[in-house]
Amino acid sequence: MSFDYDLFVIGGGSGGVRAARVAAGEAGAKVALAEEDRYGGTCVIRGCVPKKLMVFASTYSELPASAGAYGWDMQLGPFDWLAFKGRLHAELDRLEGIYRNLLKNSGVESFDARARVADAHTVELSDGRSFTAKHILVATGGRPVRPDIPNADLGIVSDDIFNLETLPKSILIIGGGYIACEFACILHGLGVEVTQYYRGEQILRGFDGEARALVADAMKGRGIDLQTGTDIAEMARDAEGGIRVKSTTGAERSFETVFFATGRSPNTAGMGLEAVGVELGRKGEIVVDAYSQTAVPSIYAIGDVTDRVNLTPVAIREGMAFVETVFKGNPTPVDHDLIPSAIFTQPELGTVGLSEEDAAAQEPIEVYATSFRPMKVSFADQPDRVMMKLIVSQKTRKILGCHIVAPEAGELIQMAGIAIKMGATKEDFDRTVAVHPTMSEEIVTMRNPTRTA
Template identity: 70%
Template sequence: MSDFDYDLFVIGGGSGGVRAARVAAGEAGARVALAEDDRYGGTCVIRGCVPKKLMVFASEYANVVEDAQSYGWTLKQGPFDWPAFRTRLNDELDRLEQVYRNLLKGSNVETFDARASVSGPHEVTLSTGETKSAKHILVATGGHPVRPQTPNAHLGIVSDDIFHLDKLPRSMLIVGGGYIACEFAGIMNGLGVEVTQYYRGAQILRGFDEEARGLVAESMRERGIKLHVGTNILEMAPASADRSAGETGAMGGTAQERVEMAQLRAAEGTANEPVWVKSTTGSEGEYDVVLFATGRDPNTKDMGLEEVGVTLGRRGEIGVDAYSQTSVPSIYAIGDVTNRVNLTPVAIREGMAFVETVFKSNPTPVDHDLIPSAIFTQPEMGTVGLSEEEARDQEPVEVYCTSFRPMQTAFAGRPDRVLMKLVVSKASRKVLGCHIVAPGAGEMIQMAGVAIKMGATKEDFDRTVAVHPTMSEEMVTMRVPMRTA
């Protein structure tokens, strides 16, 4: 009989934690418990990938009527009904959360709807006051969006808040240039919101292939998004505030008092006053909503981790080895809380590798190499492997690339362009990177990812017969390199 209450205690009910708990209990026969103080499903299911993708789908219907008319259909454009969509969205999230709960129950995982902190190498304390012991502890608490250190930043919202808007704003300023900022820019623009985006860097989507992100930026501007790079917020305040410090304006009270009142309304969930913003380039504007999409930090605050000897990084991320083990041998961590590769399928893979290592006597390091991913901008970007810039810094390469107007939207008279790109090693002929900017790029890159993970060469692609007429056929018909480096 074990001296512990459980063989495994999982902290966090997101995709990675739930998968690890289920497999450890269901396949390895371990006694498992899991604690979650919010909704089951984590960031992806509740406030990330799933609701965001459903919003992408909703926003893409904006062009359907106009395109259908070009194909001979007589349709009428109607207004977008945000409350109706949000009701359906919430119903779907409720359904998915129940699926997660049922999966845990079906695997005989005991669950606690409570916050858990680590109080010892083998001990967890719940917010209910209970203390539980476990031979192994797995931290899978994910991350959260952060606000910049800007005065009056409380007047803005973060990505978690956007799914709870009572009504769609007429105008929105999005601050940030990463994939979350760019995805929501496309979503809100498609839903009819006037979108302005500030990014302090020279080009959005830093870290991705330069040519691919350039096309995304160009397409965003063509669709009406007012994208400003090299730009950040300098000042922000309630639009009604008299910005002359200490003076009394029409709304009554000093500017500082009105700021405090706006902060109170925000805390109560009743804030609806437009926000005045001055940028670092000197421009000024008023926006119904300011969305900060300026980064995410791991959820490790006040969890007792450092007190028991777990090493944390600069942003609070948990330091782990190749097997997801922390500096305390009995404590492991997976997913966004480790800030390795912050993608849901990666967290799931890390959870599976953890179970193999700890409960199946099969030490399995996590493979973070050649992970395909998609950015649900409009158009989408799919990518796997090295960017052109990364590859040419590593070795001599050939770049095969084409950009063209796809048949479907060209027929409808839209200016949309797509990009297909392969980065190839001159020495080994292996495809080092694949980058696609096109509708459905996420679907295409999954298949390309299989070939590249297997070590496919350019000649392997060349030997594959094209599927015609498709956009993706260009991936196997490019014969002459566009450039070498």
């Protein structure tokens, strides 16, 4: 049977674009890609990139206070949201253009249309056209969701934050995951009065407990009104145009904006997947095997739509593994073990491997941890603390987990991740000469365990 294309990719985010252009450019496949919105996906247009630029913007508000201790007289003027927003969107436009050119230069045919799966080898576009393909790759990512409460439409979600006409004077953020905590720190740094409700006992569920606690303390110390054990019960527009919120603790207060950071769902609705035999999970995620193949042999899926590890570099790796498997004759399962990641709070949290809690449940461990005020802030008589932590297997001496809470922790954990992925032991770290004076030297100078478990 002949097909219009060897591969049809649905979704123009980081994973889909990488798979499409490598299959076409390196494997010589005839490839098409359909994207209903903007090329670059969540990461480039509505996530990692604009968020990180906002992180950078938010940190400048702290410079004058510390600069004084170092002999500089700096005055902080007002933050110009519109000026920043204009540059931000110009940068996103530039990056989208790069993504489009990458596809074009690789020989991929692009369609600006919504796509759905009609059968195991057919894709239908919203403009009425349909095409056949030997293989179909679904890479449609995820979307933020609002809670199921009355008047939830009064609140915004993460996709909306980059398009605000003005910054609110006050905001209530609902949620305790990394998106909620990152934007709490960002908006506070930009001068917004931030309140955060999280229904759990501690923010950043699933991360190392000691690291979570230090981040929470730092957020509160900066002036964020972080309330755990608290959720939103009711919300309605008040007479002044704000949003009146009643919490589960009974407190009532008005905010200019309410921001829901309460989770994301895979983008699978209305795609015809189940009708052709693709299995979906409880959250609507596409169920795939180790090679990203669905229950329909010709249909594969990668990235957030599979709800495995929802990180951009992981989606890219999954796309590369898909091409190796399907177009290069080299069956390559996706490796989801020991993935470094970072949360861009202030301070940042960088992590790789197991938390202390998860490691202790698995086997006997030693914990090496230290928390201190680094030289830069100590000199300026500021309270910020950092933490370096290693989780070590008592049996094998391998580093099972590394957790860093510090400025630029994302940069630090990338380097630690290489060693830990290679199977480094505590003694390998001990043999490494420290770089002095740095914060990170503590990672290789902790000689005695803080505790065992």
